[in-house]
Amino acid sequence: MSKQYDYDVLYLGAGHGTFDGAIPLASKGYHLGVIEADKIGGTCPNWGCNAKIALDAPVRTLHEKQRLNGILNGDLSIDWYKNMQHKHKIIDGLPNAIEGLLKHFKIDVIKGRGSLVDGHTVEVNGKTKSAKNIVIATGLHSNHLDIPGSDLAHDSKDFLALDHMPKNLTIIGSGYISIEFADIANASGANVTVLMHHDKALRQFYQPYVEKTLDALSQRGVKFIKNATPKSFEKDGSQLTVKYNDDKVKTDWILDATGRNPNVKNIGLDKVGVKYDANGIKVDDHLRTSVDSIYASGDVADTDEPKLTPTAQFQSKYLMHLFSGDTKDAIDYPVIPTVVFSSPRLAKFGVSVDEAKQKGYKVVSKNLTGDWYRQIDKEQPAHLTLIFDQDKHLVGATEVSDKADDTIDSLLPAAEYKLSPAQVERMIYLFPSIASDVWANL
Numbered sequence: 001m002s003k004q005y006d007y008d009v010l011y012l013g014a015g016h017g018t019f020d021g022a023i024p025l026a027s028k029g030y031h032l033g034v035i036e037a038d039k040i041g042g043t044c045p046n047w048g049c050n051a052k053i054a055l056d057a058p059v060r061t062l063h064e065k066q067r068l069n070g071i072l073n074g075d076l077s078i079d080w081y082k083n084m085q086h087k088h089k090i091i092d093g094l095p096n097a098i099e100g101l102l103k104h105f106k107i108d109v110i111k112g113r114g115s116l117v118d119g120h121t122v123e124v125n126g127k128t129k130s131a132k133n134i135v136i137a138t139g140l141h142s143n144h145l146d147i148p149g150s151d152l153a154h155d156s157k158d159f160l161a162l163d164h165m166p167k168n169l170t171i172i173g174s175g176y177i178s179i180e181f182a183d184i185a186n187a188s189g190a191n192v193t194v195l196m197h198h199d200k201a202l203r204q205f206y207q208p209y210v211e212k213t214l215d216a217l218s219q220r221g222v223k224f225i226k227n228a229t230p231k232s233f234e235k236d237g238s239q240l241t242v243k244y245n246d247d248k249v250k251t252d253w254i255l256d257a258t259g260r261n262p263n264v265k266n267i268g269l270d271k272v273g274v275k276y277d278a279n280g281i282k283v284d285d286h287l288r289t290s291v292d293s294i295y296a297s298g299d300v301a302d303t304d305e306p307k308l309t310p311t312a313q314f315q316s317k318y319l320m321h322l323f324s325g326d327t328k329d330a331i332d333y334p335v336i337p338t339v340v341f342s343s344p345r346l347a348k349f350g351v352s353v354d355e356a357k358q359k360g361y362k363v364v365s366k367n368l369t370g371d372w373y374r375q376i377d378k379e380q381p382a383h384l385t386l387i388f389d390q391d392k393h394l395v396g397a398t399e400v401s402d403k404a405d406d407t408i409d410s411l412l413p414a415a416e417y418k419l420s421p422a423q424v425e426r427m428i429y430l431f432p433s434i435a436s437d438v439w440a441n442l
């Protein structure tokens with residue numbers, strides 16, 4: 001370790017942008033500190049991916065039961081309170097587990113809000129800590145609409161801690177959080193209204209497939225109102241009103257799901273000259289900020305990659321390799337998939353259908369509902385689009401179906417390693433299985 005500083009590397013934030021790389025870096029003998037203002041583990045385990053997918057498990061089962069109605073008999077319903085208790089049981093221990101792991105590798109865990117003092121120094125709890133390099137991995141926070149009554153609205157953290165599902169729930173926005181939570185709330189018995197800012201939802205996904213997900217949600221009772229600009233939230237007793245355009249909707253609970261903004265305020269960026277804007281902290285292709293000794297990782301870094309856990313993990317591991325001298329190369333991202341955990345799920349990676357058309361790539365679209373394997377549990381809808389370059393390599397895929405997360409995941413090696421048709425043919429999968437089913441399309 002450098003004698004000049006307290007640490008080799010000091011991390012601000014203890015989410016995936018930090019710990020996936022910090023742990024292997026510490027195991028190589030580097031002396032590290034991690035400063036966390038809230039729960040160790042950050043958004044994903046506590047208020048994001050893990051918490052959400054725990055609540056989604058019975059939703060998935062309920063939808064499967066609905067598809068198999070008549071074969072499977074009896075009524076199923078979700079007990080929200082028990083579902084939430086179950087979530088607490090499996091999620092609440094994660095911060096301690098991750099902290100235990102950090103400490104096991106002799107990483108100093110400092111609880112408090114850190115702020116940069118200079119290129120090598122952070123102030124936390126009135127003390128200063130120094131490091132050869134600093135990594136800012138402070139993540140994002142929920143956007144709060146700047147309209148009258150905005151305090152009456154809740155964010156995704158509140159939803160993921162709801163003890164009782166409200167009877168009527170109104171969601172503002174139609175991105176990832178809106179569509180996933182609309183699905184969970186609807187399956188759990190709420191009347192859900194989604195106010196879409198435009199006439200399209202999930203605009204980064206293939207729109208014909210997004211429409212299929214929205215159709216499924218509409219058929220189950222979710223109400224979508226297009227081109228709705230929220231004007232105010234008002235309260236009369238326990239009744240809330242969302243005013244939008246020249247109309248209004250009465251509701252019991254409002255979820256503001258209008259996006260997430262980088263945590264760049266009050267961490268000393270201006271003081272030390274780290275450049276940032278509304279998209280996050282500016283970094284070069286080595287994740288280095290405008291100050292040489294300071295790097296940024298995870299959601300707070302302004303990169304072209306999707307702001308997801310796998311991106312944060314990859315970046316923090318890249319920094320581990322950079323700091324330990326394993327590499328001097330620029331970060332080279334693999335194919336990063338993404339999924340909306342609705343029912344049906346929407347998943348994709350790589351080249352989009354629009355890009356494929358511009359590049360003259362081959363686009364193959366399939367209605368999978370006729371596949372015998374999809375008929376087993378009456379999957380409806382189930383559509384897959386595959387994109388191949390001129391050399392017949394798979395370069396993009398998108399699917400809408402209840403199994404889309406698994407199918408898209410299983411296709412990743414074909415795209416990442418540019419498998420040739422002959423190599424694809426050598427791949428053997430368990431039969432019958434969803435991987436075997438989807439690879440038969442290559």
Ligand SMILES: Cc1cc2nc3c(=O)[nH]c(=O)nc-3n(C[C@H](O)[C@H](O)[C@H](O)COP(=O)(O)OP(=O)(O)OC[C@H]3O[C@@H](n4cnc5c(N)ncnc54)[C@H](O)[C@@H]3O)c2cc1C
Nearest residue numbers: 013015016017037042043044048114138139298299308309
């Ligand atoms: C509701 C929801 C669902 C999601 N679902 C998925 C999903 O299914 N799949 C997926 O891939 N991604 C999902 N995401 C995104 C995923 O959670 C993030 O991409 C991931 O958590 C980013 O990790 P990070 O370390 O960059 O930031 P974070 O996990 O947000 O960690 C940042 C940490 O920094 C701390 N911090 C901030 N300021 C300071 C300071 N000054 N001093 C000390 N600490 C500070 C914060 O308290 C926080 O703990 C979801 C996000 C949300 C909100």
Ligand SMILES: NC(=O)c1ccc[n+]([C@@H]2O[C@H](COP(=O)([O-])OP(=O)(O)OC[C@H]3O[C@@H](n4cnc5c(N)ncnc54)[C@H](O)[C@@H]3O)[C@@H](O)[C@H]2O)c1
Nearest residue numbers: 173174175176177178197257258259260307308339340341
């Ligand atoms: N499955 C996953 O991987 C997953 C799930 C949830 C969240 N996330 C992450 O969290 C991020 C945030 O999710 P999100 O759903 O909040 O954001 P988002 O960017 O996906 O969607 C924001 C929505 O709010 C709308 N909106 C923006 N400004 C508005 C305004 N003034 N009035 C009304 N509507 C407005 C947008 O049109 C959009 O529909 C995602 O981008 C993603 O990185 C990922």
